[in-house]
Amino acid sequence: xxxxxxxxxxxxxxxxxxxxxxxxxxxxxxxxxxxxxxxxxxxxxxxxxxxxxxxxxxxxxxxxxxxxxxxxxxxxxxxxxxxxxxxxxxxxxxxxxxxxxxxxxxxxxxxxxxxxxxxxxxxxxxxxxxxxxxxxxxxxxxxxxxxxxxxxxxxxxxxxxxxxxxxxxxxxxxxxxxxxxxxxxxxxxxxxxxxxxxxxxxxxxxxxxxxxxxxxxxxxxxxxxxxxxxxxxxxxxxxxxxxxxxxxxxxxxxxxxxxxxxxxxxxxxxxxxxxxxxxxxxxxxxxxxxxxxxxxxxxxxxxxxxxxxxxxxxxxxxxxxxxxxxxxxxxxxxxxxxxxxxxxxxxxxxxxxxxxxxxxxxxxxxxxxxxxxxxxxxxxxxxxxxxxxxxxxxxxxxxxxxxxxxxxxxxxxxxxxxxxxxxxxxxxxxxxxxxxxxxxxxx
Numbered sequence: 001x002x003x004x005x006x007x008x009x010x011x012x013x014x015x016x017x018x019x020x021x022x023x024x025x026x027x028x029x030x031x032x033x034x035x036x037x038x039x040x041x042x043x044x045x046x047x048x049x050x051x052x053x054x055x056x057x058x059x060x061x062x063x064x065x066x067x068x069x070x071x072x073x074x075x076x077x078x079x080x081x082x083x084x085x086x087x088x089x090x091x092x093x094x095x096x097x098x099x100x101x102x103x104x105x106x107x108x109x110x111x112x113x114x115x116x117x118x119x120x121x122x123x124x125x126x127x128x129x130x131x132x133x134x135x136x137x138x139x140x141x142x143x144x145x146x147x148x149x150x151x152x153x154x155x156x157x158x159x160x161x162x163x164x165x166x167x168x169x170x171x172x173x174x175x176x177x178x179x180x181x182x183x184x185x186x187x188x189x190x191x192x193x194x195x196x197x198x199x200x201x202x203x204x205x206x207x208x209x210x211x212x213x214x215x216x217x218x219x220x221x222x223x224x225x226x227x228x229x230x231x232x233x234x235x236x237x238x239x240x241x242x243x244x245x246x247x248x249x250x251x252x253x254x255x256x257x258x259x260x261x262x263x264x265x266x267x268x269x270x271x272x273x274x275x276x277x278x279x280x281x282x283x284x285x286x287x288x289x290x291x292x293x294x295x296x297x298x299x300x301x302x303x304x305x306x307x308x309x310x311x312x313x314x315x316x317x318x319x320x321x322x323x324x325x326x327x328x329x330x331x332x333x334x335x336x337x338x339x340x341x342x343x344x345x346x347x348x349x350x351x352x353x354x355x356x357x358x359x360x361x362x363x364x365x366x367x368x369x370x371x372x373x374x375x376x377x378x379x380x381x382x383x384x385x386x387x388x389x390x391x392x393x394x395x396x397x398x399x400x401x402x403x404x405x406x407x408x409x410x411x412x413x414x415x416x417x418x419x420x421x422x423x424x425x426x427x428x429x430x431x432x433x434x435x436x437x438x439x440x441x442x443x
Contacts, residue, residue: 001311007042013061030062041319077325085327094335102296125299130168132303139163162198178290182245195276204274208234228271260288261334380430388428
């Protein structure tokens with residue numbers, strides 16, 4: 001990725017405006033902090049034609065005069081300047097959409113609100129986030145192998161697999177930690193879970209990087225994008241970060257979604273660890289969203305969206321840092337990321353629902369099953385945790401014991417039900433991959 005060009009210094013541009021009248025003319029000419037509805041960084045703006053009568057630098061100055069921070073957070077850059085932000089469009093709209101769609105129950109899919117089916121989507125989301133978050137940090141394995149690794153519970157065979165398992169365990173733990181206040185010790189615990197047995201130096205797990213451990217954010221060619229704060233500042237900076245995460249600062253109201261996004265940025269900016277900073281930053285974002293009641297984020301995965309365009313993710317960080325510590329760039333990027341992730345979840349559930357309806361329709365045409373078996377399997381598709389007994393099946397269809405027994409054992413023999421005997425009583429439950437087995441049965 002090419003490093004974005006640093007914008008001209010605003011103070012120098014003001015000095016170059018010659019006199020107050022010219023400065024006033026520039027200010028009046030530019031009445032909107034956006035350009036064509038976009039919050040452009042200098043790196044993009046310099047490729048556009050400025051309004052008549054203005055130089056490119058004067059156009060940038062006019063935009064900067066319109067971009068006064070509406071809010072600041074206690075995070076200070078390495079230049080000692082605090083990070084601030086503007087609530088430009090579409091930020092308020094995106095926040096409203098998240099409030100409605102991720103914190104309440106408005107128009108939530110039945111599969112998410114149904115206790116019998118929601119765990120399926122919860123686990124699928126955890127697996128997706130574990131895989132893609134690890135791939136962002138260099139894990140090399142196929143999705144098929146990674147899913148098999150997690151579902152089977154087998155021991156990881158290399159570092160890539162260890163990273164994925166660690167992420168999966170961490171995301172499960174994050175949901176349990178949502179009611180706890182953030183402390184440096186908790187951040188270390190999260191980092192420890194993420195990096196256990198996955199670092200070159202095992203002693204670097206769950207601790208700050210040291211002064212002699214030179215850590216920069218750059219590429220394989222030696223290009224340095226970001227120089228984190230010195231190691232000796234990390235303890236004090238993390239305490240300030242935890243106070244911010246717990247809502248102690250700033251004194252004015254800050255929308256909880258923006259606070260969560262800022263926490264993601266903060267950990268990544270300070271880069272307090274030798275490795276695992278990106279995964280820890282994303283884990284803290286999830287912790288904060290769940291802590292603030294956005295329960296749908298147990299099912300939403302942002303890393304697959306980032307993985308499709310990692311350079312945009314990196315550029316959002318760099319735009320904020322290079323343009324006077326302006327978090328607006330990262331807020332806009334991250335809110336768009338959330339919007340895409342929420343849409344992705346709804347699309348996934350829609351596809352699964354349509355698949356379910358299709359299977360239920362196909363069931364009617366499977367002559368290998370009788371009408372009672374088709375009814376039971378159709379019920380099992382929507383109730384994957386249901387337990388069936390010979391007695392319950394007999395009562396449901398008003399049939400004799402032997403007929404009920406044959407129905408259920410036949411379904412078990414076909415692999416559609418799992419059979420287990422407990423206290424001299426047979427219990428039948430839907431196969432874990434019932435949908436896939438039905439597809440094969442239909443064929």
